[in-house]
Amino acid sequence: MALKPKEAAPAAEKAPEGKADKGAKAPAAPSYAPFLAPAFVGSLVLVFIGERMLGNVETWRLVFSGLGVLGAGVSTALRFVQASAEKDPERRKIERALSLFAALGLVALGIYFAGNTEVGRRMLGILDAAPDKRARFDGASTVAWVVLILVSVVPLVFGEIALAPMRRAPRVEGRRVRAATIAGLSLALAVAYAALFTYAAGELDAKVDFSYFRTAKASESTKKIVTSAPDTVEVRAFFPPMNDVGLEVEGYLADIAKGAPNFKYGFYDRLLNPQLAKDNKVTQDAVIVILRGPTRETLTLDKEMNKAAAKLKTLDADFQKALLKAMKEQRTAYFTVGHGELNEGQGAAAAEGRTSKILRRLLESQNYVVKDLGMPQGLANVVPEDASLVVVLGPSQAFLPEEITSLEKYAARGGKLLLALDPETKGDLAPLAALADLAFDPTVLATTDQLFVPRRRNASDKANLVSNRFSSHASVSTLSRVSQRAVVLVPVAGSLDKKAGSEPKVDFVLRSSGAAFADKNGNYEIDGDEKKATFNLAAAVTKPLADGVDKAKVKGPQEMRAFVIADADALSDLALGVAETNQLFAMDAVRWLGGDESFSGEIVTPEDVRIEHTKQKDTYWFYGTIIGAPALLFGVGLLVTRRARRMAGRKA
Amino acid sequence: MRNALLVAGREIGSYGRSLLGWAIGAAALLVEGVWFSANGLSGSRMSADVLREFFNGASGVTMIVAVLMSIPLLAGERERGTLVLLNTAPIRDIEIIVGKYLAAFAMIALITLVSVYMPLLIFVNGKVSLGHVAVGYTGILLLGSAALALGMFTSAVSRSQVMAAILGGLLLAVMVTLWLVAKVTEPPVNGVLAGMALHHQRQFPFMTGVLKLENVVYYVAVTYFFLLAATKTLEARRWR
Numbered sequence: 001m002a003l004k005p006k007e008a009a010p011a012a013e014k015a016p017e018g019k020a021d022k023g024a025k026a027p028a029a030p031s032y033a034p035f036l037a038p039a040f041v042g043s044l045v046l047v048f049i050g051e052r053m054l055g056n057v058e059t060w061r062l063v064f065s066g067l068g069v070l071g072a073g074v075s076t077a078l079r080f081v082q083a084s085a086e087k088d089p090e091r092r093k094i095e096r097a098l099s100l101f102a103a104l105g106l107v108a109l110g111i112y113f114a115g116n117t118e119v120g121r122r123m124l125g126i127l128d129a130a131p132d133k134r135a136r137f138d139g140a141s142t143v144a145w146v147v148l149i150l151v152s153v154v155p156l157v158f159g160e161i162a163l164a165p166m167r168r169a170p171r172v173e174g175r176r177v178r179a180a181t182i183a184g185l186s187l188a189l190a191v192a193y194a195a196l197f198t199y200a201a202g203e204l205d206a207k208v209d210f211s212y213f214r215t216a217k218a219s220e221s222t223k224k225i226v227t228s229a230p231d232t233v234e235v236r237a238f239f240p241p242m243n244d245v246g247l248e249v250e251g252y253l254a255d256i257a258k259g260a261p262n263f264k265y266g267f268y269d270r271l272l273n274p275q276l277a278k279d280n281k282v283t284q285d286a287v288i289v290i291l292r293g294p295t296r297e298t299l300t301l302d303k304e305m306n307k308a309a310a311k312l313k314t315l316d317a318d319f320q321k322a323l324l325k326a327m328k329e330q331r332t333a334y335f336t337v338g339h340g341e342l343n344e345g346q347g348a349a350a351a352e353g354r355t356s357k358i359l360r361r362l363l364e365s366q367n368y369v370v371k372d373l374g375m376p377q378g379l380a381n382v383v384p385e386d387a388s389l390v391v392v393l394g395p396s397q398a399f400l401p402e403e404i405t406s407l408e409k410y411a412a413r414g415g416k417l418l419l420a421l422d423p424e425t426k427g428d429l430a431p432l433a434a435l436a437d438l439a440f441d442p443t444v445l446a447t448t449d450q451l452f453v454p455r456r457r458n459a460s461d462k463a464n465l466v467s468n469r470f471s472s473h474a475s476v477s478t479l480s481r482v483s484q485r486a487v488v489l490v491p492v493a494g495s496l497d498k499k500a501g502s503e504p505k506v507d508f509v510l511r512s513s514g515a516a517f518a519d520k521n522g523n524y525e526i527d528g529d530e531k532k533a534t535f536n537l538a539a540a541v542t543k544p545l546a547d548g549v550d551k552a553k554v555k556g557p558q559e560m561r562a563f564v565i566a567d568a569d570a571l572s573d574l575a576l577g578v579a580e581t582n583q584l585f586a587m588d589a590v591r592w593l594g595g596d597e598s599f600s601g602e603i604v605t606p607e608d609v610r611i612e613h614t615k616q617k618d619t620y621w622f623y624g625t626i627i628g629a630p631a632l633l634f635g636v637g638l639l640v641t642r643r644a645r646r647m648a649g650r651k652a
Numbered sequence: 653m654r655n656a657l658l659v660a661g662r663e664i665g666s667y668g669r670s671l672l673g674w675a676i677g678a679a680a681l682l683v684e685g686v687w688f689s690a691n692g693l694s695g696s697r698m699s700a701d702v703l704r705e706f707f708n709g710a711s712g713v714t715m716i717v718a719v720l721m722s723i724p725l726l727a728g729e730r731e732r733g734t735l736v737l738l739n740t741a742p743i744r745d746i747e748i749i750v751g752k753y754l755a756a757f758a759m760i761a762l763i764t765l766v767s768v769y770m771p772l773l774i775f776v777n778g779k780v781s782l783g784h785v786a787v788g789y790t791g792i793l794l795l796g797s798a799a800l801a802l803g804m805f806t807s808a809v810s811r812s813q814v815m816a817a818i819l820g821g822l823l824l825a826v827m828v829t830l831w832l833v834a835k836v837t838e839p840p841v842n843g844v845l846a847g848m849a850l851h852h853q854r855q856f857p858f859m860t861g862v863l864k865l866e867n868v869v870y871y872v873a874v875t876y877f878f879l880l881a882a883t884k885t886l887e888a889r890r891w892r
Contacts (some may be wrong), residue, residue, distance in 0.1 A: 052841065142840075179887070180888070183884040183887060183888065186880065186884065187877075187880060187881060187884060190876065190877050190880050191877060193873075194873030194874070194876065194877055195873075197869050197873060198847070198866060198869050198870045198873055201865045201866040201868075201869040201870075202866040204865060204866075205864075205866075206864070206865040206866075207857075207862055207863060207864040207865065208783075208787075208862070208863045209861065209862050209863075210781055210783025210784045210786070210787050210861040210862070210863065211700070211781075211784055211787075211860045211861030211862055240835075241834075241835065241838075241839065241842055242831070242834050242835045242842055242846050244856075247853070626682065626685040626686055626689055627685075629681050629685065629766070629767075629769065630678040630679070630681040630682040630685065631678070633674065633677050633678045633681055633766060634674055634675065634677075634678035636674070637671055637673070637674020637675065637677070637678070638671065638674070640668060640669075640674070641668075641669060641670065641671045641674070644668070644669040645669075
């Protein structure tokens with residue numbers, strides 16, 4: 001329906017002639033020319049409405065998108081017709097340039113429809129392509145059509161704005177239009193490059209983290225657990241779109257996914273994916289589902305940041321706990337009872353921190369169920385078959401011979417023992433130490449150097465030893481890596497040694513400093529025949545299975561393992577609560593006993609410091625920050641400006 | 653570039669001689685002080701939370717100060733009729749824009765950095781890292797730079813300071829609230845909108861002490877784009 005130039009000419013002739021050039025002829029621009037750019041942009045808007053706003057209603061989508069494509073095509077064609085019909089070379093040049101920009105828009109539409117419709121994708125062979133090839137194509141085509149639309153529309157609109165006042169003038173200034181289109185092109189390219197650079201920087205994911213307190217990061221331990229899985233571990237996170245908590249979780253999961261090819265994760269809106277949510281038994285937002293084969297574990301957060309903040313701080317520990325549940329079958333740890341163990345601490349003992357809640361929690365975090373084992377549970381006869389670990393935690397009374405025999409039998413059939421002995425125990429602990437072929441000397445150690453923890457501010461503090469002398473054994477691998485800056489508290493410890501003629505493999509994993517001595521007379525001073533020496537504070541013992549043991553019934557590694565420490569207080573709530581290193585020490589020991597030493601490493605649980613202040617301080621701070629500083633700045637400003645004014649006055 | 657520095661020097665001198673610049677600085681400190689006292693001194697709070705909240709408040713103040721300071725840069729000159737002098741001077745449009753931007757940015761940086769005693773007060777009773785403080789201020793300065801460039805663009809397209817203020821405020825509000833729009837749109841549009849939002853997703857990592865290259869590039873890109881747009885607006889007098 002393009003008008004012929006001859007038909008358009010009379011309309012153009014009616015136009016008022018330019019004042020500057022009275023002698024020149026009126027331009028031959030057809031009457032539809034000023035509407036081509038608005039028609040083109042309006043057509044693109046119709047396509048946008050059809051594709052993005054009415055995409056779900058097929059009929060309307062076809063109507064709007066169809067009209068849009070038709071409008072864009074016709075307006076571009078008319079522009080080309082107009083360009084070829086122009087007699088003035090300057091006008092022809094301008095119209096050709098604008099036609100090319102419009103054509104770029106058509107190319108953009110073509111790329112969009114080729115990449116986003118079934119017909120187009122089939123023609124390009126994308127529909128049946130591999131997922132990664134499809135993803136690459138989708139990314140590239142999206143960038144291409146967005147950039148082309150920008151490069152088409154912005155210079156076209158700018159050019160039209162510059163051209164509009166000259167349309168009916170006898171002559172046009174091509175340079176003005178050119179300058180406008182170049183300005184538009186620069187801006188469009190600036191947007192495209194800025195977006196691409198930002199995107200590329202995001203893909204690089206380069207960052208420096210100076211936060212003192214933050215959402216827990218994925219620890220090495222968690223990453224090791226994931227990579228050790230023989231099959232794929234999948235995580236489905238159900239969060240509302242653009243949720244703050246979801247973004248934090250995404251950062252955490254992305255960190256794990258970086259080094260674990262067998263780890264996959266995805267974020268889903270529960271309301272947009274009701275079937276998926278139902279399949280995963282998710283009925284609320286902010287739920288993380290860990291899937292490994294048929295096993296499914298769930299971790300629930302809160303979708304509001306202020307409520308979820310506390311849980312985000314312990315995300316790594318909680319995620320690891322759920323992950324271990326999905327990775328391994330639940331195991332049972334028995335704590336012996338009935339001999340005044342730490343786990344029975346009550347009254348004054350509990351008030352002093354001689355309890356074992358933290359150790360219990362650590363075991364639970366490693367997928368253990370904790371149960372009691374005493375006379376009522378049959379300790380005098382046999383350790384239950386389901387025992388993956390038996391913990392003897394600082395008994396203050398001796399065990400009965402029958403109980404020792406029962407533990408011996410358990411050890412002989414490949415049992416795992418965590419023995420925490422206490423020098424302050426009234427009974428004889430030698431039989432317990434003998435379970436691991438060790439000799440326990442209950443003489444309290446003290447030190448002559450400064451390696452102790454002041455508690456009572458008297459000589460007795462010299463018995464509160466600390467040590468960073470770790471072996472390279474797997475049961476202390478995390479701490480041995482950071483031994484230059486990590487110490488374990490060992491308050492009031494005895495010492496261990498190999499039993500004469502012992503067969504098992506014994507590795508003393510923690511030793512005292514060379515300045516320690518066995519304080520035989522209990523005065524915390526080195527005197528008499530007391531000598532400085534290095535004492536063994538903890539040992540990891542392994543023994544092969546005896547002949548005839550049914551290997552199928554052995555829980556964990558196919559050997560007897562025992563971890564013995566000469567000071568039960570090191571595993572008490574007091575020490576574990578004060579020193580994170582003691583928690584690492586206990587955790588690594590438990591992991592080694594359970595055969596999970598490859599998972600060793602710190603669990604990231606950042607701690608923050610609460611700001612405590614008094615009312616008087618508040619007053620100083622209030623006046624200082626609110627009144628003082630602004631008043632000072634304003635005062636300086638007054639002085640400076642008055643001085644400047646005075647100087648100016650003098651000069652004048 | 654030498655011409656741009658000349659313009660910047662002249663602008664900084666005029667800021668120093670005018671009481672308005674000092675008053676804006678004092679007002680910004682006052683608002684930040686009230687915010688800090690309300691968040692840091694209310695009850696027993698975690699150090700990192702207090703620091704994050706301080707940066708949150710300070711970033712808002714900086715955005716507003718940046719737009720306020722950008723308004724008179726070009727619209728003011730046009731209103732007073734002095735823009736003609738600049739246009740006829742032997743100096744390119746880009747040098748005018750960069751010079752004025754540098755001067756205003758120096759002032760914003762000064763006003764922002766004067767408040768450093770507030771986060772340092774946290775060390776008295778709490779515990780944060782100096783790196784966290786530095787990253788937080790980096791984020792605020794980048795945000796201030798982007799808001800300033802945005803304000804310069806609106807100042808360049810407006811004929812009066814009132815119009816520049818209204819346009820600047822509106823554009824800033826749109827850029828900040830794109831985050832909220834992203835929440836009610838579907839992928840992939842929501843991702844694009846959230847990525848374009850000036851404050852929320854981009855500024856939060858800085859507040860928590862995490863310096864991400866992506867966010868730095870974003871703020872630099874926004875600053876560059878609006879400065880380019882302002883330059884092109886000045887240049888447009890040749891073809892409009």
